[in-house]
Amino acid sequence: MKPPEVDRVAASRAAVAARRARASVKRAVNERRLSAVAVLDTALSSTESVEATMRVRDLLLSIPGLGPVRVDRIMGRLEIAASKRLSGLGVHQQQRLREFLVKRAPRVEQPEQSRLVVLAGPTAVGKGTVSTYIRENYPEVLLSVSATTRAPRPGEVDGVSYYFIDDDEFDRMVAAGEFLEWAVVHNKSRYGTPRTPIDTALSAGRSVLLEIDIQGARQVKAAMPEATLVFLLPPTWEELVRRLIGRGTESLEEQERRLTTARVELAAQDEFDHRVVNRDVQAAAAEVVELMQIQKAIDLHGKE
Ligand SMILES: Nc1nc2c(ncn2[C@@H]2O[C@H](COP(=O)(O)OP(=O)(O)O)[C@@H](O)[C@H]2O)c(=O)[nH]1
Ligand SMILES: Nc1ncnc2c1ncn2[C@@H]1O[C@H](COP(=O)(O)OP(=O)(O)O)[C@@H](O)[C@H]1O
Incomplete structure (x- = not known):
């Protein structure tokens, strides 16, 4: 595999720009x-003011x-019901809300922790679709490009979809320790996450998304316990089967094999930090990105 040349000047400029952007977000907060x-x-x-009618x-x-x-x-945590308007707050609720707004000021001097999020889930649930949506709509998130020994499908581009490499x-990459994790998936091909681009992105303050299988997710959690594991779920099992058949990229035999793996994978969902149901691609992508921002906001405001 030939990873793209790292342009150090551009990388350090990007890191400075990212730091400035983060400082300005903190000021805005x-x-x-x-x-x-x-x-x-x-x-x-x-109580007559427009503000009084606003929901908390x-x-x-x-x-x-x-x-x-x-x-x-x-x-x-503040014990305030979702529908409560500002005018309807009890004395203690007012106090708790005010305390939250005033006392938990952002710790501006605190260096911001960047995030590593792993997106896994059964075959055909829409991991690739949601990840592609995130790559195209949230350029601040780096989508890791894996290496694989499987053959490219029509339309897949080397270095974008995967690095297509031979056994x-x-x-060689396994022996040289170049993978953060790797696994044999669907009892067939090998897939691995190259370590260097992830280390570079995290140290430049970017969030990183890994779209990998469940064995890989477990390895990442063991190597980096601060990683957030997100499990993507189908709305129903029938919809999962519909998506797999509808994609039309696997033979009948391969579909059977993948559905067998999918049942085992669905049973592992409780090992994950968060579950997101992929009903609508845009909404699921927003939820995954928000999970990155939740952690960033906790870093900004202190633990809640
Ligand atoms: N462990 C691991 N799994 C990966 C990696 N890259 C992709 N996968 C997983 O390999 C599986 C098969 O991927 P692919 O051949 O593209 O088929 P898909 O089922 O259509 O996504 C999916 O579950 C991916 O999440 C990786 O770097 N490491
Ligand atoms: N929210 C969704 N609603 C309907 N179809 C979807 C949705 N997300 C993905 N799909 C479709 O499901 C199929 C499988 O999605 P894909 O991203 O290839 O799954 P995975 O990467 O998890 O194997 C594709 O045909 C895709 O267009």
Whole structure:
């Protein structure tokens, strides 16, 4: 395998730009938190105000870095019902919300931790589709390119879909410790995650997404316990079978083999940190990216 040349100047410029962007996001978070306090104050001082009719949930959602999943968790902890408006808050709820908004100011000086997220799930659930959507719509996330001994399918590009390599080159990379993890998938071909691009991206502060199988996910968790494991689920088993058949890339025999593996893989979902149902590609992709941002926001605001 010939990984692309690393342009050190461009990489260090990109790292500086990424640091600046993160600092500006932190400033924005600070400002939005203070203005959220101002909205709360107005709502509490005048029940006639527009602010008084605002839902607590919408106020929290207006803070950068807080998505729906995390906001629901915070509201649970603050013991505030999802439908509550600012004017309807009890005294203790007001205190808890204010404390959250004021006291948990972002720790701007704290270096931001970048994130490694592993996306796994049964065959044909839509891992490739969701990952491609993330690559095309969230350029700040690096999608790792694996090496494989399987033959390219029509339309697959070497270095983009996979690095297509032969058994000898795979053996060499295993022996040289160039893989973060590797596995034989569907009892057939070998697949591995090259380590270097991931280390480079994480140290430049980028989030990294690995779309790999469950054996690989377990190895990554063992090597890097800070990694977040996400399991992609089909809405139903019937829909999974429909997607596999609909894709039309496997023979009947191969489909059978993959469905057998899929049953075993679905049984492993509890080992994962999060489960995301792939009903709609755009929504599933947003949920996966939000899981990266949740962790970033925890880094920004301190543990919650
Ligand atoms: N462990 C591991 N699994 C991988 C890697 N790259 C891809 N896979 C998995 O290999 C399986 C087969 O991938 P592929 O041949 O592209 O077929 P797919 O089932 O259509 O995605 C999928 O479950 C991928 O998630 C890797 O680097 N390591
Ligand atoms: N949310 C979705 N709704 C409907 N079809 C989907 C969805 N996500 C993926 N698909 C389709 O399911 C099939 C399998 O998706 P793919 O990304 O190849 O799965 P995987 O990489 O998990 O094996 C493809 O034909 C794809 O277009």
